[in-house]
Amino acid sequence: MESGNKSLRTKMILCIILPALVCFSVSDYYILKIALGAPGMTDALARTLITRDILVFGASFAVLLVAVLLTAGGIVRPLKLLAGYAARLAAGDTDFKVATARRRDELGQLSRSIRATQITLKKVSLILGHASGDILAGNLSVRADAAKYPGDFGRIMVGNNQVDDSICGLIRHIRTAAENVASVSQQMSAEAQSVAHGATAQASAIDEISRTVADALKRTRDDRDNADRARRLSETVSAKAAEGSEKMKELSRALEAINKSSSYISDVIKIIEDIAFQTNILALNASVEAARAGVHGKGFSIVAEEVKSLAGKSAAAAKETNELLGDSISKSRQGLTIGEEMERALSEIVDSLDSSVGSIADIAEDCVRQADTIKQLNHGLGQISQVVQSNTATAEESAASSQ
Template structure:
């Protein structure tokens, strides 16, 4: 299916990436050893150019490095073996510059050889550790053996891109490898510009492929190319169909084999043990419980046989217990019948006693109800006396209030009389003064003297009248006070009588309530006695039925015992 084809493409492109970096590791090893090769170091020390070229050629052939370059301290090419380098000065190459500064660098680049290569550069040092130059070892990635070997291993097409240009591929058209063709813009945007992997369908040179792309980065992390693995969609579908067909054939064959083996196994393992189980079942159905199915097996049949044996043993035990229970039931049923007869006779006697008790309770109920009625009448009379007492107490308090008001009025009149007496006294003094003035006036004052004398007499009579009234009011106050005191005492006595009547009324109410409760209680007792009487009659009937049931139970227990004895156990 498509998922498997995508998985195959992913595996292929990861295999191509691993192959590229294996080549880079080999270049790194060769550069490192070349920089430490004594022949190369001595040739540089001597400065013999022919000797330098000779040792470079020997090292390149011995290590099978595609190209091997030796430079001096200034980056000038002293020797080049394998694939020839067109440049004579490579000091500006980043890898060479790093090596001349004392570092060993490995990367993917296309600068030195003008084509995509796996390159490693290492510094050459003399015995003092001084840098004398650099060696560059590498392999081109356009070598067709790289992709052809992987295609035979993974079964997919492979391509190496420099930038977006195919420089090595297994994809052909009209028998020609499609070198120089470009990557689609959509995939280039994802893999080159965004640096992301891409897996899925893509159109390649007019054909649909299921493919996987990875970016190819240098040592600085910059994308300098793309790696591809994939297969045409029609080929993937054919492979899928072949895989399904093969899987189907294998599955059918496996099912046939399993069915044959299962049939043989079931015949051997199940048929014979099942016969033993059936025989045991027939014995049990005939009443023979002394069966035992002996099958040594942990299969379901073995478990069934063991369960059958256990069942027979439990049935034997059960029948034994049933037999024992039948004997016990026979004995117990006879005892029940005897006890039920005695219980029936006792119930009849108890019913007669209950009838007598019911008659006595009826008499008590009548007396209690009469007491309750009399208590209710007493409560009503007490309530009337209480009301009259309350009315008398209220009238007495009103009388007491009126007498207090009279006393207050008398006090006010006394004050007024005192004022009149004071006025009479002042008038008398004024009349005396007027008489003196009239005497001094002589003839002219006679008429005024007569008036003054009349005023004096009037003032004297007013004073006498005021004195008499004051005495009468004082006597009236004394009488009023005595009456008020007597009214207060009478009111207190009436209040005490009212309290006593209230207590009597409360007691009478309680007595009346208790009598009513007793009446209700006795009525309930009477009902209960009636129910007891009914129960006793029912018990008597049930006792008779129990006697009959006990006799029947005894008969059935004997029948059960006879049936149990039919089993062999």
């Protein structure tokens, strides 16, 4: 700022002094030329004139320089003050006093203009500050009278009033929106509480279902284990039944062999009966011949009687044996029939057991698959339970936050 003042002072000095010096020098040159060309001008007189002219020129220059410096100082200092005032106004500082406002010249007029601008800016600043305070305090009805402010200041007031109107409208919209949000929040709170209660009930139901599924999984595993034991037992019984069927086949073959042997024995007994019958006939013939022989045939008669008695006993024994053998053959045939029936029954039992083993194996496999399915279902229910618990917590938080 100081360098600017010096530059201004220098320019003023150059603008005033240089033209004056040029004019004075030109006029003095011509005057001195005329004087030196006058008749009777001696060298001493010429030197005296030149010396006097130089002294007058120097004194005039000094007086003119002092006058210019004084005049420049009276102009530059007020301009410097006014420039400082303008800079403070530009910086937003309105709290100062304009010292040159009482001057009657153009600088005073400029000072008064700066003073008026200062006052107007201070009023505008105060009004804007009060308007902001009123808005913060909730008083939205205060408006500035824009007609009292000239030019752009009036437009600033109009713009401020429009901003206040916009803020009022925005606040009304915000208030309406807040009321709507409050209403919706209450509704959401009620719905969130309802959802929370429903989610809690749902979580309880899912826990109950999970326990039921876990119990069903345990029972399915028990059924699978029982089915495995039944399958192994059925396989053992089937093996024993197959073994019994083979034994019954062997028994049937043995009974059939006994039946055949009994038939052979029956034939032998018939032969023995025939022999006994023939022996009895021979004994009768011998008795007849012994009776004819008289005394000489007495011993032979005794032998014949013994043979006859033995033949009778043999015939009786053969008859009894034949009866017993017939009964044995009948019972053997009955046993063979029963054995065949038992063989068929055991074969059917083996077939049934094989079918039962297959069915039990299928049941065991179904139990395994069912156990896997229930296990997956239980895992899925666990995930659903976690989701429901998370939703329950979220719903409770939403209900709490919406309140």
